[in-house]
Every structure is written in C-alpha cells, then in structure tokens.
Amino acid sequence: MNHHPAAWGQPLTAHQQFDMYSTFPVSNSSMPTTAPVGHTQQPLVTGTSVIGLKYKDGVMLAADNLASYGSLARFRDIQRLHPLGTHTVLGAAGDMSDFQYLKKELDGLLREEEALKLTDGHPPLAPKNIYTFLANLFYARRSRINPLWNACLVGGWDFEKDEPFLGYVDLLGTTYTAPTLATGFGMHLAQPLLREKFEATAGVDGTGPLMSAEEAEAVLNECMKVLYYRDARSINKYQIAKVTKNGVEISDSKSAPTVWDFAEGLRGYGAQEQ
Template identity: 90%
Template sequence: MNHHPAAWGQPLTAHQQFDMYSTFPIGHTGAAAAPVTHTQQPLVTGTSVIGLKYADGVMLAADNLASYGSLARFRDIQRLHPLGTHTILGAAGDMSDFQWLKKELDALLRDEEALKLTDGHPPLAPRNLYTFLANLFYSRRSRINPLWNACLVGGWDFEKDEPFLGYVDLLGTTYTAPTLATGFGMHLAQPLLREKFEAKAGVDGKGPLLSAEEAEAALDECMKVLFYRDARSINKYQIAKVTKDGVTISDSKTAPTVWDFAEGLRGYGAQVQ
C-alpha cells in the first residue's frame, strides 16, 4: 500500500489492490478489543480559587501553581480564564481537563458570536455559561467520566444589573453565594471572606458591598493564609475583576510572607528541644 504523499488521492493500480488485500491478516477485526477506560484521578492539579462580590462587580483570585503530586511542577499557570467580555472562569483540579474545558467554551462562544452577527442573537450571560457548565459536569459524571475540576464562574449580569458568582464541581454540584471558594479555600479562606463581607453588607447581604480596594485587600489576605497553610500553593497569584466595563486579569502578584516565627516551633530546623 502506497503511503507516499504524492500518491494521496490517486486510484490504486490492480497490483496495489491485490497487495493490499492479500497481505491483510486473516481473522483480523481492526482495533484490539479492550475495555474503555477513563481517568481515575487527576494528575497535574491546581489548588484553591476564591471569589467574592463587591460594589462594582466580582473578583476572583487563584495562584499560578500546577502541582504534580507534591512536586511544585509548573509555577506560571494561569487558572483564571476570560469567557467573552463579562465572564471569568476560575478552575481548581486537573489542569488537562481545564485546558479541554477552555477549548470547548471558547468554541461555544465563537459559535454564539457568529449567531449574534447573523440574527442579532444576544451574547451568553454569566448565568447561561454557569448553567451550561452545570449540565456538562453532571453529564460527564453520569457517564462515569467526570471532569476533575471545581470551578467558579463570575461575571456581570446585565439582565438583573448585578454581579453573578457561582460554583460547579465534578459531581455537578452547583450553588451561588456572595463569597465562594474551592479546595482548601473552602475551609481556610471562606470564613475570612464571609467575615469581611458580612461586616460591611450585614448577615442578610442587603447592606453596601465592599469597595474594590477592600475586596482586593481581603483576597490578598486570603491568598497569604492559603500559602501558609496549603502545601499545594505558592505565593504567586493573580486577581481577576469583572465589572460593567469588562474583564481584567492582573499580572502575577507576590504575597509578602514572614517565616521567622518558625524558628521557635519545636521540630523546625536545627532546634531539638
């Protein structure tokens, strides 16, 4: 059988047809029979994503680390991805699944942009993308082939003229709240974010929301705590903001940290008593 590029698209000679079929192994059924397998656990992973609503929109923060087990393998990964002009996606969990997810969502947004040009179809709102992700994650989970991610979707809802923030994970679990987090951030950052939010807006959330400066300071504090307490994080992170004007993602920031106190801890360094 002639595989040379010059022969592509050309009909086979009688001799080539004879060679192709006469050398085919008898009883061969094509692909080897084997069970279909799926990813059993994530490999290269990102840790917490945190987010909160503030007076002008939504803020999300995530560090730039992708870990291979306990190895801090990739230190310049962006885990905050813009979707359209007024939505941001932040993902924890398996980074290869996140890459696939970004590709699928970007393709969906390109199709929607084409529809908008032809029939005036309105762009997808953050709530629409959140619903799409919820159905996608639940569908993959139901086929025992989950996307190993937990995601935050933030954006500006022009229909309701308010910020939107939602959570979806590999089981298809979904909910919305003024402050959200994934991974260890649920245990370490979420209480701090709630405290800051409720101190300004009240427990019912009906008071004034945090200003942009107050919200960013709260996220900075949480990212520092996560670096101290989460062994799969680093102190290099980005903050994304979504307002009526659009999406902005900051350059990587470095949280200032102090480890001098560790010398006084038993079992740390050269100390033996």
C-alpha cells in the same frame, strides 16, 4: 511454507517464496482496531483553591499559578483564571487537563454564539448562561461515570439584572450561588475570612452596601497569604481577576508579603541549639 509463528496462517508473496524462512509482516487488520475505553480514575496534575467575592463594582476572583504533580510543585506559571467573552471569568481547581478541555469547549461555544449574533442579533452569553451550561455538562459527565475532575467558579456581570454574578460548579454537578465562594482548602481557610469581611459591610442578610474594590482586593490578598501558609499545594504567586460593567481585567502574577521568623523557634525546624 514459512514456519515462523508470526507468519502462521498468512500467505506468502511472490518475493517471499524465494526465502522460505523470512517473516511475513503481520497485517494491521489482525490487530484490534480500537483500544478499550478508559476513564480518568483520579486527577494527576492539579490546581488548588480558587476564591471569589462580589464587591461594589462587580466580582473578583483569585487563584495561584501552581499546578502540582502529586505533591511535587511541578508547574509554577499556570493561569487558572480564564476570560470567557467580555464579561465572564472561569476559575478552576482540580485536574488541569480537564480544565484545558473546558476552555476548549467553552471557547468553541462562544465562537458559535458570536456567529449567531452576527447573523440574527442573538445576544451574547451571560455569566448565568455559562454557569447553566457547565452545570449540565458536569452532571452529564458524572452520570456517565466519567466526571470532569474540577471545581469551578464562574464570575461575571449580569446585565439583565444589572448586578454581579458568582456561581460554583463541581464534578458531581453540585451548583449554587453566593456572594463569597471558594474551592478546595479555600472552603475551610478562606471562606470564613471572606464571609466575615462581606458581612461587616453588607450585613448578615447582604442587603447593605458592598465593599469597595480596594477592600475586596485587600481581603483576597490576605486570603491568598493564609492559603500559602496553610495549604501545602499552594505557592505565593497568584493572580486576581476583576469583572465589571467595563469588562474583564486579569492582573499579572503577584505575591503577598509573608513572615517566617516564628519557624526558628519550632523544634525540628532548621538548626536548633540544644
């Protein structure tokens, strides 16, 4: 018999009977067929803030192009603003692999809805429908203790109410809508600037006229510059998405002018004269 431990309890083939000390290959059937179920314990490659606001003609969202591996600015050309259909944009912060999963799920859902529209005239999904779908998806995953590690903004044009739509969803299933929204550090750094500008034109109650497209883009540029100054996980390379009645437009990557002359006077920064 073959005394090698790998062959204990295993029969020998006719060929192996000529070599009594050969190792009989262990059958795959003796190995576990499935691996233990594992859930993501924390995000690895992440994106930072997404900001958005309503303006006169629709919704604008902005997000930088960085995906950080921990504190390393690893991937510098990631688009975190994803068009969904013709009048909706999804902006995502948090884990980029979960964002890829979301894009795959939502694109598949939109293909199914497009097929239904061709067969029975089913209307396309509105931004609020995608927002509701994400709210249920995030809450279901959170309830199974397997959350999607993202915070998302959904912006679009609501043809039923003939007005812009902007909503927030995060990994806990928290959902709300507002005329100005932000994720991550943008909640602390950009949201006050967005609210100040919005209330200056529309009033505190939001019943006044909304800002123009030029004003909205200017305040987003200012917010992205502030985030670059203050958020260590941000870079000065970002995109702006506009959603109007005419559709979705996502800009090429751009940067905001910055000034760092003040850093020369800070002790411990660069060369210092004693």
